[in-house]
Amino acid sequence: MIEIRGLRKSYETRYGPVEAVRGIDLRVNEGEFCVLLGPSGCGKTTTLRAVAGLERPDAGVVVIGDQKVSDAEAGIFVPVEKRDIGMVFQSYAVWPHMSVLRNVAFPLTEGWRRTHAAEVERRVKLALERVHLEGLEKRSATELSGGQQQRVALARAIVIEPKVLLMDEPLSNLDARLREELRTEIRRLTRELGVTTLYVTHDQSEALSMGDVICVMNRGEILQIGNPEKIYQEPASVFVAEFVGKMNFLHVRVEGKDAVSSPLGAIQCLLPDGFGIGRDVILAIRPEHLEVLEDRESPVADTNTFRGELTSRWYLGDNVFCEVSVNQQVLMARVPIDLKLELGSHVRLRFPPQRLRIIEELPGNG
Ligand SMILES: Nc1ncnc2c1ncn2[C@@H]1O[C@H](COP(=O)(O)OP(=O)(O)O)[C@@H](O)[C@H]1O
Ligand SMILES: [Mg+2]
Helix, strand or coil, X not given: CEEEEEEEEEEEECCEEEEEEEEEEEEECCCCEEEEECCXXXXXXXXXXXXXXXXXXXXXXXXXXXXXXXXXCCCEECCHHHCCEEXXXXXXXXXXXXXXXXXXXXXXXXXXXXXXXXXXXXXXXXXHHHCCCCCCCCCEHHHCCHHHHHHHHHHHHXXXXXXXXXXXXXXXXXXXXXXXXXXXXXXXXXXXXXXXXXXXXXXXXXXXXXXXXXXXXXXCEEEEEECHHHHHHCCCCHHHHHHCCCCEEEEEEEEECCEEEECCEEEECCCCCCCCCCCEEEEEECHHHCEEEECCCCCCCCCCXXXXXXXXXXXXXXXXXXXXXXXXXXXXXXXXXXXXXXXXXXXXXXCCHHHCEEEECCCCCC
């Protein structure tokens, strides 16, 4: 279990103080895999380093398991080597002059975790098996590929059998194929170990595919916490909606209990409670939820259906990504490849009411 309460951290720079983390509250339950997702500079690494003990927070409390490892107010700060954590970073951070075996054994042969030889051997063997590096014990780390080096780093992190695993963009230096392979492996491994994990990435597909829970961050704050389905299907803000995938937005006005007026015309939707008539809100719909139909000669009579023109079209193999212009609004849609539509042809665009999401328009939302 990891608990973070009221975490704050600023750095002094030549240009004045930078508030890297501005009051974060987060609880990662026992055995859970939690992803911190956000753009570069939003404070992910600082948060992770505060949990690790590599950074001393200005305010707030960090608890790992049943140990309060830092409490700025009470002056408590347990140093990194005394925290029950394993860490993996973006750079492989393996010692090039050492063999795979010595790299992985290192945490058990130095410092206060020093263990007797037979136990070291047993644990190293197990860790190497877990990351599929059996047989490479004698190789020097520089003789390994990037993916293998990251496996060494992973083995070294788990060899101490930590309560908590912290990973900071561990796959960012690998090529796309290897990244996907290791995603699966990291998840399998953390499940097998039942270890509580805090994982940092700026890659939304990594976050969606790996996380039990995703925490979307921006500018030192957490904007939304939820499981991947919730974050993708029910984003609470324009920022979250756009960060986890493509999204169409329309500025609309509430006209009734289940209707809004939009630049395209009236749209039926399910309005959550608390949106009074006359209020300006944002209507959001994912490209894969917009329905594109062939146009017919008859006038459009169906609800939520509008006539438009196909202005762009990209064949993606398993589907076609296209843009449809309706009343000078351009909407993105993903359609099946068997829908044969020519560029410039007229189409009908349907907004299924149950797929529409209403987002409050807040200053700083975008
Ligand atoms: N040691 C440091 N000194 C000064 N500024 C820093 C330092 N570390 C991070 N920052 C700043 O804090 C902010 C958050 O950084 P970071 O936590 O590394 O973000 P992320 O990992 O999400 O990219 C950024 O504006 C960054 O420039
Ligand atoms: Mg970072």
